Amino acid sequence: MTTDTKREELREKIEVAEARQQAREATLADRAREAAGTAKDFAKEHPITAVVGGVAAGLLIGSMFKGGRSVGKKVGRRAGGVASTARSVGMAFARDALIAAGTAALSGRDKLEDIGDSAADTARGLRRSAGYTAGTTADTARSLTRRASRSATRAVRDARNRIGK
Secondary structure: OHHHHHHHHHHHHHHHHHHHHHHHHHHHHHHHHHHHHHHHHHHHHHHHHHHHHHHHHHHHHHOOHHHHHHHHHHHHHHHHHHHHHHHHHHHHHHHHHHHHHHHHHHHHHHHHHHHHHHHHHHHHHHHHHHHHHHHHHHHHHHHHHHHHHHHHHHHHHHHHHHHOO
């Protein structure tokens, strides 16, 4: 296998790896966007479910804290206030959930882009290094070939001189 063949094979492998990495980046970014869109669509299509989920989460979290229990008892006594509070809490929770989902999707996409950029930079560095190493190896091989040729030419010349021709 010649140096040029090895160099070409290495270049092909690097190009395939870069293409595979770009495809992964695109797929993961699409998934993150799709997840954020799905969360937003669900909250828009099912606002009551989002409100109920927000209330349930608020009550669950509130029950974990001492002050939340006494507030929950007071709210329970005032049924009219509960509906208003539940609506407010649910809407706030849904809004915050949408914002958090959008922020998480953007953050995830940014991190994936950073990882992809890092992998691409590493692949480019490896390609440069491989090209340099292949070039240096080829130069060394040419130099050794020239030296061997000169040595062979001298040996033949010396042999002719000894024979007398």
